[in-house]
Amino acid sequence: MPAKKQPKKKQSSGSNPKSKRKPAVLKKSAAKQSLLHELELRDILFSSLAQATRELLLNPDWSTAMGNGLRLLGEATKVDRVYLFENNPAKKGEELTTSQRFEWNSGTALPQINNPDLQNLPYFLVKESYELLRLNRPFVQIVSKMDRDSSFKKILEDEDIKSVLLFPIFVSDHFWGFIGFDECKYEREWSDIEFSVLSSYSATISGAINRKQIEKKIETALQQALESEQRFRTLQQASFGGIGLHDKGVIIDCNQGLSDLTGYSYEELIGFNGLQLIPPEHRKFVMDKIVSGYDQPYDIECLRKDGTRFALEVHGKSIPYMGKMIRVTEFRDVTERKEAEEKIREQNTRLLDIANDLKRKNDQLEEFAxxxxxxxxAPIGNILSLISFYEETDKGEEREEYFGLLKASSHAVNNTFHELVEVLKIRQNINIERQTLSFEATLDKIKKMFAAKINESQAVIKSEFQVISINYPNIYLESIFLNLLSNSLKYRKKNVTPLIIFKTYQEEGDIILELSDNGLGIDLDKYGHQVFKLNKTFHLHAEARGIGLFITKNQVEAMGGEIKVFSKTNEGVTFVINFNKNAHS
Amino acid sequence: MRTPDRKPVIALVDDDSIFRLIASRTIQGANITERILQFTNGGEALEYLEGNSGQLDLLPDVLFLDINMPYVDGWMFLDDFEKIKSKLGKPISIFMVSSSLDPEDVNRAKQHKLVNDYVVKPVSKETFAKLVGMAA
Known part of the structure; x- marks a missing residue:
């Protein structure tokens, strides 16, 4: 039981030392004394309030500040107990309860801070107070005057409380709890000044709690921001490539991956124009992608700090960031993929070359067949027939005739056989010795061989050799010039001065020889498939034997080249020899 | 249509003069005709056919065509013949004659709608007689 003994004479720190122990109830008759007393009391109260307020404002430790504040006010008002209750959070429909958080005790009353009844205390047990407090109004009560059936009265009486004063604490228009004063010594009436000081302190507490809550919110928000930042960093660093945030190329932030890829440090990259990571010739292309908001991955070259380059896959996306659109871009080193692609392409090219080579060989075999x-x-068949004719006749005259034909047929077989062997030699002998040959000198030599025919036909032969020489077998080059020139002279138009032009030039690194004339030309629609075949002629011309172009084609192809013909009847002919066409494989 | 008592006119189209000589003597030996026309290439033959269209006595009934000839070869002859055959006034049986055993040539000839058959050189008396008899 709390003792009913007089409160100890006790000076509150910093309070007026002259303040003395006074009778509990002021007598109205002693007005002057009362006035003095009230002034003194006011002094003490204000000074305590000021200190208690300062505690709440300045002491970073909320518990200490509250403890000190309650003590200061308790001592100044000479009550027996000062305490702070905080309402427990209640869901809708749940009973609102409240718990005691802090208590100061004069020593007269029993401390209630450990009283379990004062934790989660339902307001319906103290409903007289609740009805006022929840409306943000104080509750002032002489306990003996309370309704005898009141549960609240019983609680107060059990603690020997004679007089009670409760001030609500509202935080952000929300009923947070209350601060209370107990008087156990007598049935105390609260003076206006006490009333307003306590009221002021409850407002201070409310402000402090509000501030605390805001601080807490800020702290939580900061913490969350920090965690979010941390998560973002972790994600960024865990990424296998580089990631950068940039505003029209200027890097706002990036991860370590981008540093690793480019050789620039993080510090160097921030504020850096990311376009400088791209070689100058690709910058416009990339800037167009950025400006257009292109959001598909694409490949580009990347320029490292040390000037080296590598294959990069870029995947950018525009996102809103602090009120504007910026780009998040992922950078991935695709060197390996590129190399693999390159390998596949190379193998593909090689396979195509092999296929082409096989096709050429097959074509050649068919040609031989x-x-x-x-x-x-054909001539062998003739020979067989002639032999049986020869055998069947007795006439010497006929036999002589057949013998002559037999001789001619054998010569034909022999000629064809020699030509075939010659072509086979050309095809086999791909390692024939090459030497540097001047086109001009070769042409001159061939012109001398044809001097009589050139003179007779009045042919004009011109040359434009942009490429002056070639590394080639001498007899082949001479043979090519010979066959082409012979062809043009042979198939000239009557009554037109033959004009024959030889040209050489480079095309994609290949050496090209071109011959064009103003002769009869060839109807390629009709004869295109036969031009380079053996013993094919397209003109009813005495000298046409059809061997030259066949040999030329074989020589050119054996050396890795290609020959093509362009012509129309009566519009001359153009032969184009690419010496290197198939030599790359 | 020729009358049964008249012997057919036969044309040889081949650039090989020795073969033409052998073939004409063989045909004569078979006693199947007295009239053999000779052309050294497809162009010459076409020129003759066009120039004598309607003159049934002058046009051949059977034509032996070589494949491999300079200028207009056997295949080209067939392409051009297709265009003029309706103007000739007389059907002409065409046999392709070649020394080639190349299946590409053989199949192409056998599948050609204008070609009656494909014959490999050398051609015997009996074969000539049989082919001309087939065309009759």
Missing amino acids: QIVSHNLR
Whole structure:
């Protein structure tokens, strides 16, 4: 039981030392004394309030500040107990309860801070106070005057409380709790000044709690921001490539990956124009992608700090950031992928080359089969027939005739056979010795060989050799010039001065020889498939034997080149030889 | 259509003069005709056919065509013949004659709608007689 003994004479720190122990109830008759007393009391109260307020404002430790504040006010008002209750959070429909958080005790009353009844105390047990407090109004009560059935009265009486004063604490228009004063010594009436000081302190507490809550919110928000930042960093660093945030190229932030890729440090990269990571020739392309908001991955070259380059895949996306659109861009080193692609391409090219080579070889085999079929079998068939004619006749005259034909047929077989062997030699002998040959000198030599025919036809032969020489087998180059020139002289138009032009030039690194004339030309629609075949002629011309172009084609192809013909009837002919066409494989 | 008592006119189109000589003597030996026309290439033959269209006595009934010839070869002849055959006034049976055993040539000839058959050189008397008999 709390003792009913007189409160100890006790000076509150910093309060007026002259303040003395006074009778509990002021007598109205002693007005003057009362006035003095009230002034003194006011002094003490104000000074205590000031200190208690300062505590709440300046002491960073909320518990100490509250403890000190309650003590200061308790001592100044000479009550027996000062305490702070905080309402417990209640869901809708749940009973509102309140718990005691702090208590100061004069020593007269029993401390209640450990009283379990004062934790989670339902307001319906103290409903007289609740009805006022929740409306932000104080509750002032002489306990003996309370309704006898009141549960609240019983609680107060159990603690020997004679007089009670409660001030609500509202934080942000929300009923947070209350601060209370107990008087156990007598049935105390509260003076206006006490009333307003306590009221003021409750407002200070409310402000402090509000501030504390805001600080807490800020702290939580900061913490969350920090964690979010941390998470972002972790994600960024965990990424296998580089990630950068940039505003029209200027890097706002990036991860370590981008540093690793580019060789620039993080510090160097921030504020850096990311376009400088791209070689100058690709910058416009990349800037167009940025400006247009392109959001698909694309490949580009990247320029490292040390000037080296590598294959980069860029994947950018525009996102809103602090009121404007910026780009998040992912950078990925795709050197390996590129190399793999390159390898596949190379292998593909090689396979194509092999396929082309096989096709050429197959074409050649077919060509040989054709030659054997037509050019060798035909005269042999004739020989067989002539032999049986020879045997069947007795007439010497006829026999002589057949013998002559037999001789001619054998010569034909022999000629074809020699030509075939010559072509086979050309095809086999791909390692024939090459030497540096001047086109001009070769042409001059061939012109001398044809001097008589050139003179007779009055042919004009011109040359424009942009490429002056070539590394080639001498006899082949001479043979090519010979066959082309011979062809043009042979198929000239009557009554037109033949004009024959030889040219050489480079095309994609290949050396090209071109011959064009103003002769009869060839109807390629009709004869295109036969131009380079053995023993094919397209003109009813005495000298046409059809061997020259066949040899030329074989020589050119054996050396890795290609020959093409362009012509129309009566519009001359153009032969184009690419010496290197198939030499790359 | 020729009357049964008249012997057919036969044309040889081949650039090989020795083959033409052998073939004409063989045909004569078979006693199947008295009239053999000779052309050294497809162009010459076409010129003759066009120039004598309607003159049934002058046009051949059977034509032996070589494949491999300079200028207009056997295939080109067939392309051009297709265009003029309706103007000739007389059907002409065409046999392709070649030394080639190349299946590409053989199949192409056998599948050609204008070609009656494909014959490999050398051609015997009996074969000539049989082919001309087939065309009759």
